[in-house]
Amino acid sequence: MSFPATRLRRLRRSDRLRALVRETRLDLDDFVFPLFVGPRTEPNADLPPFGRLTVEDLAAEAAELERLGVRAVMLFGIPDEKDAEGSGAWDDDGVVQRALRTLREASSNLVLTTDVCLCEYTSHGHCGPLDGEDVDNDATLELLARTAVSHAEAGAEIVCPSDMMDGRVAAIRAALDDAAQSHIPIVSYAAKYASAFYGPFREAVDSAPAFGDRRGYQLDPANVREALRECELDVREGADALLVKPALPNLDVIRAVRERFDLPVGAYNVSGEYAMLKAAGARGWLDERQAAVESLTAIVRAGADVVVSYWTKELAGWL
Ligand code: PBG
Numbered sequence: 001m002s003f004p005a006t007r008l009r010r011l012r013r014s015d016r017l018r019a020l021v022r023e024t025r026l027d028l029d030d031f032v033f034p035l036f037v038g039p040r041t042e043p044n045a046d047l048p049p050f051g052r053l054t055v056e057d058l059a060a061e062a063a064e065l066e067r068l069g070v071r072a073v074m075l076f077g078i079p080d081e082k083d084a085e086g087s088g089a090w091d092d093d094g095v096v097q098r099a100l101r102t103l104r105e106a107s108s109n110l111v112l113t114t115d116v117c118l119c120e121y122t123s124h125g126h127c128g129p130l131d132g133e134d135v136d137n138d139a140t141l142e143l144l145a146r147t148a149v150s151h152a153e154a155g156a157e158i159v160c161p162s163d164m165m166d167g168r169v170a171a172i173r174a175a176l177d178d179a180a181q182s183h184i185p186i187v188s189y190a191a192k193y194a195s196a197f198y199g200p201f202r203e204a205v206d207s208a209p210a211f212g213d214r215r216g217y218q219l220d221p222a223n224v225r226e227a228l229r230e231c232e233l234d235v236r237e238g239a240d241a242l243l244v245k246p247a248l249p250n251l252d253v254i255r256a257v258r259e260r261f262d263l264p265v266g267a268y269n270v271s272g273e274y275a276m277l278k279a280a281g282a283r284g285w286l287d288e289r290q291a292a293v294e295s296l297t298a299i300v301r302a303g304a305d306v307v308v309s310y311w312t313k314e315l316a317g318w319l
Pocket of ligand 1: 115214270271
């Protein structure tokens with residue numbers, strides 16, 4: 001059948017008809033809101049989600065998020081002091097560990113996930129200790145594993161390694177199991193690209209590399225087969241779910257991962273993706289809310305079961 005018998009506009013005639021046949025819906029259950037915890041409160045007027053909270057402020061923010069219907073958060077820490085190894089990351093009294101205990105004590109119902117990486121904690125801003133100018137892959141594994149265990153012991157329900165070292169999922173799985181944390185899932189940022197879209201995040205957590213860049217460990221944005229190999233290895237090492245990051249430049253990667261693997265697939269709608277729409281919205285160049293909903297819908301349509309997004313709190317008000 002073709003025109004004029006077929007007229008696709010028939011089902012687009014009203015909001016009610018469009019809603020009836022809509023293929024993709026946004027559900028707050030699938031969204032994770034990133035939170036930044038540091039030594040001092042530092043609001044960010046232009047990009048509110050990148051403001052830092054203290055451990056003390058965090059309980060109130062968590063209660064507010066819960067009231068709005070947000071289900072899950074991902075914690076990032078900014079330590080008092082950074083050093084060459086990033087030792088603040090696995091300190092039992094570190095900022096993320098204290099934040100987790102505080103939320104547990106406040107009986108928060110939010111799913112508590114943590115980003116496991118050393119770049120916020122190293123003085124040089126790279127994702128592990130250095131050997132010359134290069135991140136020492138194998139020395140980093142042990143430190144990531146310690147970090148993940150200390151997060152789990154402090155109350156994290158899911159740990160999310162984002163460093164892109166080879167072998168980190170296996171190292172973290174073994175360490176969690178040894179520490180009687182075999183029930184803690186690993187959501188691996190398996191396909192994490194070396195991206196220009198992490199800018200506002202690095203400013204928020206002060207983790208821009210002091211020299212060089214992250215192209216020696218994060219994926220080349222030109223490659224999709226290599227991303228699938230990363231996923232394959234992480235699955236074999238015991239990952240419970242796979243994350244693709246950033247989301248919007250990599251919708252094809254989300255789709256490819258979705259088709260190849262049966263694990264839950266997540267996507268991280270990163271800081272630069274959020275900031276672009278905020279900036280354009282502030283200038284009146286586009287309708288921020290519509291652009292945000294369209295972007296998030298595209299990420300879910302591409303195949304993401306879980307979306308980490310700075311829009312989560314605003315989305316809770318819109319849905
Ligand atoms: C840590 C990490 C980064 C992001 C999440 N975890 C920064 C990076 O790899 O440089 C970026 C998130 C964002 O931009 O929103 N390695």
